[in-house]
Amino acid sequence: MDAFDVTILGCSSATPAFGRYPTSQLVHMAGRYFLVDCGEGAQMQLRRYSIKFQRINHIFISHLHGDHFFGLMGLLSSLHLLGRTEPLHLYAEASLKEIIDVTNKHSRSVLQYPIVFHPLSYTESQVLFEDEKLTVSTVVVKHSIPCVGFIFTEKPKPRKLIKEEIEKYQVPVEKMEALKHGEDFVAADGKVIPNDVLTLPAMPSRTYAFCADTIYDEEIIPFIANADLVYHEATFMEDMRDRAKQTMHSTAKDAATIAKKAGVKKLIIGHFSARYKELGPMLAEAHTVFAETYLAEEGKKENV
Protein backbone atom coordinates (compact mmCIF):
# COMPACT_ATOMS: atom_id res chain seq x y z
CA MET A 1 0.00 0.00 0.00
CA ASP A 2 1.30 3.44 -0.86
CA ALA A 3 2.46 5.64 1.97
CA PHE A 4 -0.07 8.37 2.69
CA ASP A 5 0.51 10.48 5.77
CA VAL A 6 0.23 13.93 7.30
CA THR A 7 2.77 15.67 9.52
CA ILE A 8 1.39 18.59 11.49
CA LEU A 9 4.01 21.36 11.62
CA GLY A 10 1.89 23.84 13.55
CA CYS A 11 -1.35 23.62 15.50
CA SER A 12 -1.65 27.06 17.08
CA SER A 13 -4.09 29.71 15.95
CA ALA A 14 -3.39 33.38 15.33
CA THR A 15 -0.75 33.87 18.02
CA PRO A 16 1.86 31.17 18.54
CA ALA A 17 2.05 30.12 22.18
CA PHE A 18 3.27 27.35 24.49
CA GLY A 19 5.73 26.19 21.86
CA ARG A 20 2.92 25.65 19.36
CA TYR A 21 3.50 26.99 15.87
CA PRO A 22 0.88 28.53 13.56
CA THR A 23 -0.80 26.39 10.92
CA SER A 24 1.25 24.36 8.51
CA GLN A 25 1.28 20.71 7.61
CA LEU A 26 2.98 18.38 5.20
CA VAL A 27 0.89 15.88 3.29
CA HIS A 28 2.83 13.02 1.74
CA MET A 29 1.41 10.48 -0.65
CA ALA A 30 3.62 7.96 -2.46
CA GLY A 31 6.55 10.32 -2.94
CA ARG A 32 4.48 13.45 -3.54
CA TYR A 33 4.96 16.17 -0.92
CA PHE A 34 2.42 18.94 -0.44
CA LEU A 35 2.67 21.78 2.03
CA VAL A 36 -0.70 22.93 3.36
CA ASP A 37 -0.52 26.46 4.72
CA CYS A 38 2.77 27.97 5.79
CA GLY A 39 2.57 29.82 9.10
CA GLU A 40 5.60 31.58 10.52
CA GLY A 41 8.35 29.13 11.37
CA ALA A 42 7.18 26.40 8.98
CA GLN A 43 10.72 26.10 7.60
CA MET A 44 12.13 25.70 11.10
CA GLN A 45 9.60 22.96 11.77
CA LEU A 46 10.48 21.21 8.52
CA ARG A 47 14.12 21.27 9.67
CA ARG A 48 13.23 20.12 13.16
CA TYR A 49 11.44 17.09 11.80
CA SER A 50 14.13 16.37 9.20
CA ILE A 51 11.84 16.86 6.22
CA LYS A 52 13.67 17.70 3.02
CA PHE A 53 12.40 21.07 1.74
CA GLN A 54 13.14 20.43 -1.88
CA ARG A 55 10.73 17.52 -2.13
CA ILE A 56 7.86 19.96 -1.82
CA ASN A 57 6.57 20.92 -5.25
CA HIS A 58 3.12 22.21 -4.30
CA ILE A 59 2.13 24.67 -1.61
CA PHE A 60 -1.54 25.28 -0.83
CA ILE A 61 -2.55 28.36 1.17
CA SER A 62 -6.09 28.16 2.50
CA HIS A 63 -6.53 31.89 3.16
CA LEU A 64 -4.56 35.04 3.77
CA HIS A 65 -4.71 35.39 7.53
CA GLY A 66 -1.12 35.80 8.62
CA ASP A 67 -0.98 32.69 10.77
CA HIS A 68 -1.47 30.66 7.59
CA PHE A 69 1.18 32.24 5.35
CA PHE A 70 3.69 34.41 7.25
CA GLY A 71 6.26 31.62 6.93
CA LEU A 72 5.99 31.54 3.16
CA MET A 73 8.52 34.25 2.26
CA GLY A 74 11.16 32.61 4.46
CA LEU A 75 10.55 29.21 2.93
CA LEU A 76 10.59 30.57 -0.64
CA SER A 77 13.87 32.31 0.17
CA SER A 78 15.45 29.22 1.71
CA LEU A 79 14.42 27.06 -1.25
CA HIS A 80 16.26 29.56 -3.45
CA LEU A 81 19.35 29.68 -1.22
CA LEU A 82 19.45 25.89 -1.06
CA GLY A 83 19.73 25.79 -4.84
CA ARG A 84 16.24 25.00 -6.09
CA THR A 85 15.69 25.34 -9.82
CA GLU A 86 12.54 23.20 -10.16
CA PRO A 87 9.24 25.06 -10.56
CA LEU A 88 7.17 25.44 -7.41
CA HIS A 89 3.39 25.43 -7.66
CA LEU A 90 1.66 27.84 -5.33
CA TYR A 91 -2.12 27.79 -4.87
CA ALA A 92 -3.57 30.76 -3.02
CA GLU A 93 -5.77 33.81 -3.21
CA ALA A 94 -4.61 35.89 -6.18
CA SER A 95 -3.47 38.82 -4.06
CA LEU A 96 -0.75 36.75 -2.39
CA LYS A 97 1.23 37.24 -5.57
CA GLU A 98 1.39 40.98 -4.96
CA ILE A 99 2.68 40.43 -1.42
CA ILE A 100 5.40 38.12 -2.73
CA ASP A 101 6.35 40.45 -5.56
CA VAL A 102 6.54 43.56 -3.37
CA THR A 103 8.54 41.74 -0.70
CA ASN A 104 10.99 40.27 -3.20
CA LYS A 105 11.36 43.64 -4.91
CA HIS A 106 12.27 45.50 -1.72
CA SER A 107 14.54 42.77 -0.42
CA ARG A 108 16.20 42.70 -3.86
CA SER A 109 15.52 38.98 -4.16
CA VAL A 110 15.32 37.23 -7.49
CA LEU A 111 14.39 33.60 -6.97
CA GLN A 112 16.32 31.18 -9.13
CA TYR A 113 13.30 28.95 -9.67
CA PRO A 114 9.90 29.73 -11.18
CA ILE A 115 6.79 30.01 -9.04
CA VAL A 116 3.75 28.78 -10.91
CA PHE A 117 0.94 30.69 -9.28
CA HIS A 118 -2.56 29.18 -9.27
CA PRO A 119 -5.20 31.63 -8.00
CA LEU A 120 -7.91 29.85 -6.03
CA SER A 121 -11.66 30.14 -6.46
CA TYR A 122 -13.58 30.91 -3.29
CA THR A 123 -16.99 30.36 -4.84
CA GLU A 124 -16.77 26.77 -6.03
CA SER A 125 -14.82 23.59 -5.45
CA GLN A 126 -11.84 23.07 -7.78
CA VAL A 127 -9.50 20.25 -8.67
CA LEU A 128 -6.02 21.67 -8.10
CA PHE A 129 -3.84 18.66 -8.78
CA GLU A 130 -4.35 15.28 -10.35
CA ASP A 131 -2.09 12.46 -11.37
CA GLU A 132 -2.35 8.67 -11.59
CA LYS A 133 -2.38 8.28 -7.82
CA LEU A 134 -4.01 11.30 -6.29
CA THR A 135 -6.46 14.17 -6.65
CA VAL A 136 -6.28 17.36 -4.61
CA SER A 137 -9.42 19.45 -4.62
CA THR A 138 -10.86 22.31 -2.60
CA VAL A 139 -13.91 22.75 -0.46
CA VAL A 140 -15.09 26.32 0.08
CA VAL A 141 -15.48 26.97 3.80
CA LYS A 142 -17.08 29.84 5.71
CA HIS A 143 -14.62 32.10 7.47
CA SER A 144 -14.22 35.82 7.99
CA ILE A 145 -12.23 36.12 4.75
CA PRO A 146 -12.22 33.90 1.63
CA CYS A 147 -11.01 30.46 2.64
CA VAL A 148 -10.90 26.91 1.29
CA GLY A 149 -10.06 23.50 2.68
CA PHE A 150 -8.10 20.90 0.75
CA ILE A 151 -9.16 17.31 0.11
CA PHE A 152 -6.55 14.71 -0.81
CA THR A 153 -8.09 11.61 -2.36
CA GLU A 154 -6.41 8.55 -3.73
CA LYS A 155 -7.48 7.56 -7.20
CA PRO A 156 -9.63 4.41 -7.40
CA LYS A 157 -7.32 1.45 -7.27
CA PRO A 158 -7.34 -1.64 -9.52
CA ARG A 159 -9.03 -4.83 -8.35
CA LYS A 160 -6.63 -7.59 -7.41
CA LEU A 161 -6.22 -10.59 -9.71
CA ILE A 162 -6.66 -14.01 -8.11
CA LYS A 163 -3.66 -15.88 -9.46
CA GLU A 164 -5.16 -19.39 -9.35
CA GLU A 165 -8.36 -18.31 -11.11
CA ILE A 166 -6.43 -16.42 -13.76
CA GLU A 167 -4.47 -19.58 -14.49
CA LYS A 168 -7.52 -21.81 -14.32
CA TYR A 169 -9.38 -19.75 -16.95
CA GLN A 170 -6.19 -19.11 -18.96
CA VAL A 171 -6.66 -15.34 -19.04
CA PRO A 172 -4.17 -13.85 -21.54
CA VAL A 173 -1.90 -11.06 -20.28
CA GLU A 174 -3.47 -8.42 -22.51
CA LYS A 175 -6.86 -8.92 -20.82
CA MET A 176 -5.63 -8.49 -17.27
CA GLU A 177 -5.78 -4.69 -17.14
CA ALA A 178 -9.47 -4.81 -18.08
CA LEU A 179 -10.10 -7.32 -15.30
CA LYS A 180 -8.42 -5.01 -12.80
CA HIS A 181 -10.92 -2.35 -13.80
CA GLY A 182 -13.92 -4.60 -13.24
CA GLU A 183 -14.68 -6.09 -16.64
CA ASP A 184 -15.83 -9.68 -16.99
CA PHE A 185 -13.76 -12.16 -19.01
CA VAL A 186 -15.01 -13.90 -22.10
CA ALA A 187 -13.20 -17.21 -22.48
CA ALA A 188 -12.18 -18.77 -25.82
CA ASP A 189 -15.34 -20.92 -25.75
CA GLY A 190 -17.54 -17.81 -25.39
CA LYS A 191 -18.33 -18.45 -21.73
CA VAL A 192 -18.48 -15.30 -19.60
CA ILE A 193 -16.50 -15.49 -16.36
CA PRO A 194 -17.78 -12.80 -13.96
CA ASN A 195 -15.15 -10.37 -12.75
CA ASP A 196 -15.64 -11.24 -9.10
CA VAL A 197 -14.62 -14.83 -9.77
CA LEU A 198 -11.26 -13.66 -11.11
CA THR A 199 -10.52 -10.68 -8.87
CA LEU A 200 -10.73 -9.41 -5.34
CA PRO A 201 -12.12 -5.96 -4.57
CA ALA A 202 -9.72 -3.05 -4.82
CA MET A 203 -8.28 -1.56 -1.67
CA PRO A 204 -10.45 1.41 -0.74
CA SER A 205 -9.22 4.81 -1.82
CA ARG A 206 -8.16 6.82 1.16
CA THR A 207 -9.05 10.47 1.77
CA TYR A 208 -7.50 13.16 3.94
CA ALA A 209 -9.41 16.40 4.43
CA PHE A 210 -7.94 19.63 5.80
CA CYS A 211 -10.88 21.85 6.66
CA ALA A 212 -8.92 25.09 7.21
CA ASP A 213 -10.45 27.85 9.34
CA THR A 214 -14.21 27.61 9.43
CA ILE A 215 -17.30 28.26 11.43
CA TYR A 216 -19.49 25.19 12.15
CA ASP A 217 -20.83 24.44 8.69
CA GLU A 218 -22.67 21.28 7.71
CA GLU A 219 -22.28 22.18 4.05
CA ILE A 220 -18.76 20.74 4.13
CA ILE A 221 -20.05 17.31 5.16
CA PRO A 222 -20.56 15.93 1.62
CA PHE A 223 -16.95 16.86 0.80
CA ILE A 224 -15.43 15.04 3.75
CA ALA A 225 -17.97 12.21 4.11
CA ASN A 226 -16.37 8.91 5.15
CA ALA A 227 -12.88 10.38 4.98
CA ASP A 228 -10.16 8.33 6.64
CA LEU A 229 -8.63 11.33 8.33
CA VAL A 230 -9.97 14.84 8.83
CA TYR A 231 -8.23 17.86 10.33
CA HIS A 232 -10.82 20.30 11.62
CA GLU A 233 -10.01 23.44 13.50
CA ALA A 234 -11.08 23.75 17.14
CA THR A 235 -9.92 27.22 18.01
CA PHE A 236 -12.16 27.42 21.08
CA MET A 237 -14.14 25.34 23.55
CA GLU A 238 -17.85 25.72 24.15
CA ASP A 239 -17.20 28.28 26.90
CA MET A 240 -16.14 30.65 24.12
CA ARG A 241 -19.01 29.91 21.74
CA ASP A 242 -19.83 33.60 21.24
CA ARG A 243 -16.24 34.37 20.43
CA ALA A 244 -16.12 31.43 18.01
CA LYS A 245 -19.18 32.73 16.19
CA GLN A 246 -17.87 36.28 16.13
CA THR A 247 -14.48 35.26 14.68
CA MET A 248 -16.01 32.55 12.44
CA HIS A 249 -14.13 29.72 14.11
CA SER A 250 -15.24 26.39 15.56
CA THR A 251 -15.27 24.83 19.00
CA ALA A 252 -13.97 21.35 19.80
CA LYS A 253 -17.58 20.18 20.00
CA ASP A 254 -18.33 21.69 16.57
CA ALA A 255 -15.40 19.83 15.02
CA ALA A 256 -16.46 16.55 16.61
CA THR A 257 -20.07 17.03 15.50
CA ILE A 258 -19.03 17.58 11.90
CA ALA A 259 -16.77 14.51 12.03
CA LYS A 260 -19.54 12.37 13.47
CA LYS A 261 -22.15 13.53 10.98
CA ALA A 262 -19.71 12.99 8.11
CA GLY A 263 -18.95 9.46 9.27
CA VAL A 264 -15.20 10.01 9.18
CA LYS A 265 -12.84 7.43 10.62
CA LYS A 266 -10.55 9.71 12.57
CA LEU A 267 -10.56 13.39 13.50
CA ILE A 268 -7.60 15.55 14.43
CA ILE A 269 -8.38 18.89 16.02
CA GLY A 270 -6.00 21.83 15.95
CA HIS A 271 -5.66 25.61 15.48
CA PHE A 272 -5.86 26.05 19.24
CA SER A 273 -6.29 29.52 20.69
CA ALA A 274 -3.40 30.85 22.78
CA ARG A 275 -5.82 31.10 25.71
CA TYR A 276 -5.68 27.30 26.16
CA LYS A 277 -2.43 26.14 27.65
CA GLU A 278 -3.66 22.67 28.58
CA LEU A 279 -5.52 20.90 25.81
CA GLY A 280 -6.93 17.96 27.77
CA PRO A 281 -10.29 19.68 28.38
CA MET A 282 -10.54 20.50 24.69
CA LEU A 283 -10.09 16.84 23.79
CA ALA A 284 -12.57 15.80 26.47
CA GLU A 285 -15.16 18.15 24.99
CA ALA A 286 -14.71 16.60 21.54
CA HIS A 287 -14.88 13.09 23.01
CA THR A 288 -18.38 13.72 24.33
CA VAL A 289 -19.46 13.71 20.68
CA PHE A 290 -16.90 11.71 18.71
CA ALA A 291 -14.60 9.16 20.31
CA GLU A 292 -12.09 9.00 17.47
CA THR A 293 -10.84 12.52 18.06
CA TYR A 294 -7.16 13.27 18.65
CA LEU A 295 -5.24 16.42 19.43
CA ALA A 296 -2.90 17.70 16.75
CA GLU A 297 0.66 16.97 17.78
CA GLU A 298 3.46 18.82 16.04
CA GLY A 299 5.96 16.57 14.34
CA LYS A 300 3.88 13.42 14.58
CA LYS A 301 3.27 11.56 11.34
CA GLU A 302 -0.37 10.46 11.06
CA ASN A 303 -1.20 7.75 8.57
CA VAL A 304 -4.28 8.42 6.46
Next chain:
Amino acid sequence: MDAFDVTILGCSSATPAFGRYPTSQLVHMAGRYFLVDCGEGAQMQLRRYSIKFQRINHIFISHLHGDHFFGLMGLLSSLHLLGRTEPLHLYAEASLKEIIDVTNKHSRSVLQYPIVFHPLSYTESQVLFEDEKLTVSTVVVKHSIPCVGFIFTEKPKPRKLIKEEIEKYQVPVEKMEALKHGEDFVAADGKVIPNDVLTLPAMPSRTYAFCADTIYDEEIIPFIANADLVYHEATFMEDMRDRAKQTMHSTAKDAATIAKKAGVKKLIIGHFSARYKELGPMLAEAHTVFAETYLAEEGKKENV
Protein backbone atom coordinates in the same frame (compact mmCIF):
# COMPACT_ATOMS: atom_id res chain seq x y z
CA MET B 1 23.93 50.64 38.09
CA ASP B 2 21.17 50.48 35.50
CA ALA B 3 20.54 47.16 33.85
CA PHE B 4 21.85 47.14 30.29
CA ASP B 5 21.81 43.83 28.47
CA VAL B 6 21.33 42.10 25.16
CA THR B 7 19.46 38.86 24.51
CA ILE B 8 20.27 37.22 21.19
CA LEU B 9 17.09 35.72 19.71
CA GLY B 10 18.66 34.47 16.51
CA CYS B 11 22.23 33.98 15.30
CA SER B 12 21.78 32.21 11.97
CA SER B 13 22.32 33.83 8.61
CA ALA B 14 20.06 33.64 5.58
CA THR B 15 18.79 30.09 6.09
CA PRO B 16 17.90 28.96 9.60
CA ALA B 17 19.62 25.70 10.48
CA PHE B 18 20.65 23.48 13.41
CA GLY B 19 17.98 25.08 15.59
CA ARG B 20 19.50 28.52 15.03
CA TYR B 21 17.06 31.30 14.19
CA PRO B 22 17.69 34.22 11.82
CA THR B 23 18.83 37.57 13.20
CA SER B 24 16.95 39.24 15.99
CA GLN B 25 17.95 40.53 19.38
CA LEU B 26 16.47 42.36 22.30
CA VAL B 27 18.40 45.24 23.81
CA HIS B 28 17.28 46.27 27.26
CA MET B 29 18.48 49.34 29.13
CA ALA B 30 16.86 50.44 32.40
CA GLY B 31 13.33 49.44 31.45
CA ARG B 32 13.59 50.39 27.79
CA TYR B 33 13.21 47.45 25.38
CA PHE B 34 14.42 47.65 21.79
CA LEU B 35 14.12 44.93 19.20
CA VAL B 36 16.99 44.88 16.73
CA ASP B 37 16.02 43.10 13.51
CA CYS B 38 13.17 40.64 13.43
CA GLY B 39 13.97 37.47 11.52
CA GLU B 40 11.37 34.76 11.10
CA GLY B 41 10.39 33.23 14.42
CA ALA B 42 11.44 36.23 16.53
CA GLN B 43 8.07 36.17 18.30
CA MET B 44 8.48 32.47 19.09
CA GLN B 45 11.91 33.20 20.53
CA LEU B 46 10.53 36.06 22.64
CA ARG B 47 7.97 33.59 24.00
CA ARG B 48 10.57 30.89 24.55
CA TYR B 49 12.69 33.23 26.63
CA SER B 50 9.68 34.65 28.52
CA ILE B 51 10.17 38.19 27.25
CA LYS B 52 7.03 40.28 27.36
CA PHE B 53 6.24 41.50 23.83
CA GLN B 54 4.40 44.61 24.86
CA ARG B 55 7.41 46.14 26.55
CA ILE B 56 8.97 46.66 23.13
CA ASN B 57 8.24 50.17 21.88
CA HIS B 58 10.99 50.47 19.26
CA ILE B 59 11.95 48.08 16.49
CA PHE B 60 15.07 48.72 14.41
CA ILE B 61 15.51 46.88 11.10
CA SER B 62 19.06 47.07 9.78
CA HIS B 63 18.25 46.16 6.19
CA LEU B 64 15.65 44.41 4.09
CA HIS B 65 17.18 41.00 3.54
CA GLY B 66 14.50 38.56 4.58
CA ASP B 67 16.47 36.95 7.39
CA HIS B 68 16.37 40.31 9.17
CA PHE B 69 12.64 41.10 8.90
CA PHE B 70 10.50 38.12 7.87
CA GLY B 71 9.33 37.77 11.48
CA LEU B 72 8.06 41.33 11.60
CA MET B 73 4.54 40.80 10.20
CA GLY B 74 3.90 37.99 12.67
CA LEU B 75 5.10 40.07 15.59
CA LEU B 76 3.07 43.12 14.52
CA SER B 77 0.02 40.88 14.22
CA SER B 78 0.54 39.27 17.63
CA LEU B 79 1.02 42.66 19.31
CA HIS B 80 -2.35 43.62 17.86
CA LEU B 81 -4.05 40.38 18.93
CA LEU B 82 -2.61 40.68 22.42
CA GLY B 83 -4.33 44.03 22.79
CA ARG B 84 -1.66 46.62 22.14
CA THR B 85 -2.87 50.20 21.77
CA GLU B 86 0.44 52.01 22.44
CA PRO B 87 2.27 53.41 19.42
CA LEU B 88 5.12 51.30 18.09
CA HIS B 89 8.15 52.99 16.58
CA LEU B 90 9.59 51.23 13.57
CA TYR B 91 12.91 52.30 12.06
CA ALA B 92 13.72 50.78 8.67
CA GLU B 93 14.27 51.39 5.01
CA ALA B 94 11.30 53.39 3.71
CA SER B 95 10.09 50.63 1.40
CA LEU B 96 9.33 48.32 4.33
CA LYS B 97 6.20 50.38 4.83
CA GLU B 98 4.87 49.28 1.45
CA ILE B 99 5.46 45.61 2.33
CA ILE B 100 3.57 46.05 5.61
CA ASP B 101 0.74 47.95 3.98
CA VAL B 102 0.27 45.48 1.12
CA THR B 103 0.40 42.51 3.49
CA ASN B 104 -2.08 44.03 5.94
CA LYS B 105 -4.38 45.00 3.09
CA HIS B 106 -4.55 41.50 1.63
CA SER B 107 -4.83 39.78 5.00
CA ARG B 108 -7.60 42.29 5.89
CA SER B 109 -5.69 43.32 9.01
CA VAL B 110 -6.21 46.67 10.66
CA LEU B 111 -3.82 47.02 13.57
CA GLN B 112 -5.37 48.56 16.67
CA TYR B 113 -2.22 50.52 17.49
CA PRO B 114 -0.34 53.12 15.46
CA ILE B 115 2.99 52.34 13.84
CA VAL B 116 5.23 55.40 13.80
CA PHE B 117 7.47 54.74 10.85
CA HIS B 118 10.95 56.30 10.79
CA PRO B 119 12.70 55.82 7.43
CA LEU B 120 16.44 55.34 7.87
CA SER B 121 19.24 57.15 6.11
CA TYR B 122 21.81 54.91 4.47
CA THR B 123 24.21 57.73 3.65
CA GLU B 124 24.94 59.19 7.08
CA SER B 125 24.79 58.32 10.75
CA GLN B 126 21.59 59.35 12.53
CA VAL B 127 20.39 59.62 16.10
CA LEU B 128 17.21 57.56 16.20
CA PHE B 129 16.29 57.72 19.87
CA GLU B 130 17.39 59.80 22.80
CA ASP B 131 16.19 60.22 26.35
CA GLU B 132 17.79 61.01 29.70
CA LYS B 133 19.53 57.63 29.87
CA LEU B 134 20.31 56.48 26.39
CA THR B 135 21.07 57.37 22.81
CA VAL B 136 20.52 55.04 19.88
CA SER B 137 22.29 56.00 16.69
CA THR B 138 23.19 54.36 13.40
CA VAL B 139 26.42 53.53 11.67
CA VAL B 140 26.23 53.03 7.92
CA VAL B 141 27.82 49.71 6.99
CA LYS B 142 28.81 48.20 3.66
CA HIS B 143 26.61 45.36 2.52
CA SER B 144 25.05 44.24 -0.75
CA ILE B 145 21.97 46.36 -0.06
CA PRO B 146 21.56 49.50 2.09
CA CYS B 147 22.30 48.55 5.68
CA VAL B 148 23.03 50.21 9.02
CA GLY B 149 24.23 49.06 12.41
CA PHE B 150 22.82 50.41 15.68
CA ILE B 151 24.84 51.88 18.55
CA PHE B 152 23.32 52.03 22.03
CA THR B 153 25.16 54.45 24.30
CA GLU B 154 24.40 55.45 27.84
CA LYS B 155 24.26 59.16 28.44
CA PRO B 156 27.21 60.59 30.44
CA LYS B 157 26.50 59.98 34.10
CA PRO B 158 26.84 62.44 37.00
CA ARG B 159 29.95 62.42 39.20
CA LYS B 160 29.37 60.97 42.64
CA LEU B 161 29.26 63.27 45.65
CA ILE B 162 31.58 62.38 48.56
CA LYS B 163 29.28 62.71 51.54
CA GLU B 164 31.92 63.58 54.13
CA GLU B 165 33.49 66.27 51.96
CA ILE B 166 30.09 67.77 51.13
CA GLU B 167 29.40 68.06 54.84
CA LYS B 168 32.86 69.32 55.64
CA TYR B 169 32.60 72.19 53.15
CA GLN B 170 28.89 72.75 53.91
CA VAL B 171 27.79 72.57 50.29
CA PRO B 172 24.15 73.74 50.01
CA VAL B 173 21.67 71.38 48.33
CA GLU B 174 21.10 73.70 45.35
CA LYS B 175 24.78 73.50 44.40
CA MET B 176 25.00 69.73 44.33
CA GLU B 177 23.71 69.23 40.78
CA ALA B 178 26.48 71.49 39.45
CA LEU B 179 29.07 69.47 41.37
CA LYS B 180 27.75 66.27 39.82
CA HIS B 181 28.44 67.82 36.43
CA GLY B 182 32.02 68.72 37.30
CA GLU B 183 31.88 72.29 38.52
CA ASP B 184 34.09 73.49 41.35
CA PHE B 185 32.52 74.82 44.53
CA VAL B 186 33.02 78.35 45.81
CA ALA B 187 32.63 78.39 49.58
CA ALA B 188 31.07 81.27 51.56
CA ASP B 189 34.57 82.63 52.27
CA GLY B 190 35.34 82.76 48.55
CA LYS B 191 37.68 79.78 48.64
CA VAL B 192 37.44 77.52 45.59
CA ILE B 193 37.15 73.81 46.38
CA PRO B 194 38.13 71.80 43.31
CA ASN B 195 35.46 69.42 42.08
CA ASP B 196 37.64 66.35 42.49
CA VAL B 197 37.89 66.99 46.20
CA LEU B 198 34.12 66.83 46.53
CA THR B 199 33.21 64.15 44.00
CA LEU B 200 34.32 60.84 42.58
CA PRO B 201 34.46 60.24 38.82
CA ALA B 202 31.21 59.22 37.13
CA MET B 203 30.70 55.61 36.21
CA PRO B 204 31.74 55.22 32.60
CA SER B 205 28.95 55.29 30.00
CA ARG B 206 28.50 51.88 28.47
CA THR B 207 28.08 51.20 24.76
CA TYR B 208 26.64 48.28 22.85
CA ALA B 209 27.16 48.15 19.09
CA PHE B 210 25.25 45.91 16.69
CA CYS B 211 27.18 45.97 13.43
CA ALA B 212 24.52 44.28 11.24
CA ASP B 213 25.59 42.59 8.01
CA THR B 214 28.83 44.00 6.69
CA ILE B 215 31.93 43.30 4.76
CA TYR B 216 35.23 43.88 6.63
CA ASP B 217 35.21 47.66 6.92
CA GLU B 218 37.57 49.70 9.09
CA GLU B 219 35.39 52.76 8.59
CA ILE B 220 33.08 51.51 11.33
CA ILE B 221 35.91 51.53 13.90
CA PRO B 222 35.40 55.13 15.10
CA PHE B 223 31.73 54.34 15.75
CA ILE B 224 32.39 51.30 17.91
CA ALA B 225 35.74 52.33 19.44
CA ASN B 226 36.11 51.21 23.06
CA ALA B 227 32.58 49.80 23.16
CA ASP B 228 31.81 47.50 26.06
CA LEU B 229 30.08 44.96 23.87
CA VAL B 230 30.03 44.56 20.10
CA TYR B 231 28.03 42.12 17.99
CA HIS B 232 29.76 41.64 14.66
CA GLU B 233 28.64 39.19 12.05
CA ALA B 234 30.88 36.26 11.16
CA THR B 235 28.94 34.54 8.43
CA PHE B 236 31.97 32.60 7.21
CA MET B 237 35.41 31.39 8.20
CA GLU B 238 38.59 32.24 6.33
CA ASP B 239 38.18 29.14 4.14
CA MET B 240 35.26 30.96 2.53
CA ARG B 241 36.93 34.35 2.13
CA ASP B 242 35.98 34.62 -1.55
CA ARG B 243 32.37 33.87 -0.77
CA ALA B 244 32.43 36.41 2.07
CA LYS B 245 33.69 39.08 -0.29
CA GLN B 246 31.22 38.17 -3.00
CA THR B 247 28.24 38.32 -0.63
CA MET B 248 29.63 41.29 1.32
CA HIS B 249 29.84 39.42 4.60
CA SER B 250 32.65 38.96 7.13
CA THR B 251 34.70 36.06 8.40
CA ALA B 252 35.30 35.27 12.07
CA LYS B 253 38.80 36.65 11.66
CA ASP B 254 37.43 39.86 10.13
CA ALA B 255 35.12 40.38 13.08
CA ALA B 256 37.91 39.77 15.57
CA THR B 257 40.25 42.14 13.72
CA ILE B 258 37.70 44.95 13.79
CA ALA B 259 37.07 44.35 17.50
CA LYS B 260 40.79 44.39 18.25
CA LYS B 261 41.48 47.53 16.24
CA ALA B 262 38.49 49.26 17.86
CA GLY B 263 39.71 48.36 21.34
CA VAL B 264 36.37 46.93 22.37
CA LYS B 265 36.02 45.03 25.62
CA LYS B 266 34.03 42.06 24.39
CA LEU B 267 32.99 40.73 21.00
CA ILE B 268 30.08 38.44 20.18
CA ILE B 269 30.09 36.86 16.74
CA GLY B 270 26.94 35.61 15.03
CA HIS B 271 25.01 35.41 11.74
CA PHE B 272 26.54 32.01 11.11
CA SER B 273 26.15 30.40 7.71
CA ALA B 274 24.10 27.21 7.58
CA ARG B 275 27.21 25.43 6.26
CA TYR B 276 28.76 25.47 9.75
CA LYS B 277 27.12 22.99 12.06
CA GLU B 278 29.85 23.09 14.68
CA LEU B 279 30.95 26.57 15.66
CA GLY B 280 34.05 25.72 17.68
CA PRO B 281 36.40 26.25 14.72
CA MET B 282 34.79 29.61 14.03
CA LEU B 283 35.48 30.72 17.59
CA ALA B 284 39.02 29.39 17.42
CA GLU B 285 39.63 31.43 14.27
CA ALA B 286 38.46 34.61 16.02
CA HIS B 287 40.56 33.80 19.10
CA THR B 288 43.75 33.86 17.02
CA VAL B 289 43.16 37.62 16.77
CA PHE B 290 41.00 38.68 19.73
CA ALA B 291 40.74 36.65 22.91
CA GLU B 292 37.58 38.28 24.22
CA THR B 293 35.43 36.80 21.48
CA TYR B 294 32.33 34.72 22.27
CA LEU B 295 29.84 32.85 20.13
CA ALA B 296 26.32 34.21 20.04
CA GLU B 297 24.08 31.98 22.11
CA GLU B 298 20.33 32.25 21.62
CA GLY B 299 18.43 33.11 24.78
CA LYS B 300 21.48 34.11 26.80
CA LYS B 301 21.39 37.55 28.38
CA GLU B 302 24.69 39.36 27.90
CA ASN B 303 25.44 42.30 30.15
CA VAL B 304 26.85 45.34 28.37
